[in-house]
Amino acid sequence: MTASWRRAAWTSVTALVAAAVVSAALLLVVVRLLRPAADDWQTELSFGPWRGAVSLPVLIRFATHPLGLALLDGRVVHSRFGRWQFRRIGDRLEAVCAPCTVQLSALGPAPLRWSRARWLLRPVGAGQFSGQLVLAEGAHEVALDWKGKLTSHGAEIEWRLPPTPAAQFVGVFAHDLPEAAHVQVRGSVAGTIKASWPDGLWSAQPAIQDLDVAGLGTERLRDAQLPAACRTAAADDAQAIVGWLPRALVAAEDARFYEHPGYDIAEMLAASRHNQQSPGQWRGGSTLTQQLAKLAFTGDDRSATRKLRELLYAVEMERTLGKARIVQLYLALAPWGEGVCGAERAAQVYLGKPASRLGPVSSAWLVSLLRNPDAGLHTLAEERRIDRDRVRQILAGMRPMSSAQRTLAETQIDDWLP
Numbered sequence: 001m002t003a004s005w006r007r008a009a010w011t012s013v014t015a016l017v018a019a020a021v022v023s024a025a026l027l028l029v030v031v032r033l034l035r036p037a038a039d040d041w042q043t044e045l046s047f048g049p050w051r052g053a054v055s056l057p058v059l060i061r062f063a064t065h066p067l068g069l070a071l072l073d074g075r076v077v078h079s080r081f082g083r084w085q086f087r088r089i090g091d092r093l094e095a096v097c098a099p100c101t102v103q104l105s106a107l108g109p110a111p112l113r114w115s116r117a118r119w120l121l122r123p124v125g126a127g128q129f130s131g132q133l134v135l136a137e138g139a140h141e142v143a144l145d146w147k148g149k150l151t152s153h154g155a156e157i158e159w160r161l162p163p164t165p166a167a168q169f170v171g172v173f174a175h176d177l178p179e180a181a182h183v184q185v186r187g188s189v190a191g192t193i194k195a196s197w198p199d200g201l202w203s204a205q206p207a208i209q210d211l212d213v214a215g216l217g218t219e220r221l222r223d224a225q226l227p228a229a230c231r232t233a234a235a236d237d238a239q240a241i242v243g244w245l246p247r248a249l250v251a252a253e254d255a256r257f258y259e260h261p262g263y264d265i266a267e268m269l270a271a272s273r274h275n276q277q278s279p280g281q282w283r284g285g286s287t288l289t290q291q292l293a294k295l296a297f298t299g300d301d302r303s304a305t306r307k308l309r310e311l312l313y314a315v316e317m318e319r320t321l322g323k324a325r326i327v328q329l330y331l332a333l334a335p336w337g338e339g340v341c342g343a344e345r346a347a348q349v350y351l352g353k354p355a356s357r358l359g360p361v362s363s364a365w366l367v368s369l370l371r372n373p374d375a376g377l378h379t380l381a382e383e384r385r386i387d388r389d390r391v392r393q394i395l396a397g398m399r400p401m402s403s404a405q406r407t408l409a410e411t412q413i414d415d416w417l418p
Contacts, residue, residue, distance in 0.1 A: 183214075190206070262315045
């Protein structure tokens, strides 16, 4: 009996050792297969006791091979996006990340976050795949169908978002949205997104239908008092600024202001392309209404959540305030450098006259400062020079202006100084 027990124990130990050796050998083979070349699309992963860099194209091919599906089933992998739990579903691989984060430079330094992301992947040909990506935050979900193909050094993927209630879309991207509990959003969102990795470049074709927002309280701006820093000694601060300055503002900041519903998709996409092609030279793509939302409500931190808040406030303000009030509020609240707030104070401090009495050139110069008021004023003080090209650009966009008025203004630019 003792001899039998010893033989059984020895057999068990031998089997365990053999299994450990086979597992180690298999892991070594997998690690060697996944080892990236110098120019590969790669990422850092940890798998059990092993941690290191892997080639993502090789990993994707391996993960969808029957051997890879069997090996990954029930496994957990840690990546820079989060903790992924894998499961085999027939010939498909399901990966669930909870919570999950993604960094997109074109949307600012703050990452996108979701409480849960579910990725379904299925091979449909040599180096080609399809599936679905489901992003979830709380009770909200957005599902995107996708297809992609592997290249020698990365991947190209196209996502398609079918018409989806805008409330669901906002809920999924509202991880840090303070207004989430009371904002009411109607309409639908759809579109396609094309992206390539590892360069991280992407393009989008969104379609927004019947977007309407309520519950943010923007109607209180109808009769809002100016902050103390934006007031002047005059008794007519509450009166609307008329004349050339409002026209110059629209020409400088939002040429399609009277055509859009508070957001300009074409301008936002142009800004995203610029931000991807010129890192460090951030361009916002905000409309005048969105800029007012930033001044009055959201602040100016660079994050996708802040841009979403800005858009929601802008859509509601278009309904509650109207175009004319939006222009006047922006003129009243905009920072004009050196602690000067509002167009009325800026006109009196820098030009010595009320804002409604400014001519075309002086109006164009004043709004030209809005891009970087302190830099423009410093150049004026130190070099007695203004950005005449920018002033000409603004004048060219000012409407309405007769031919005689435009000709006279153009003749004044070369010699004009405030």
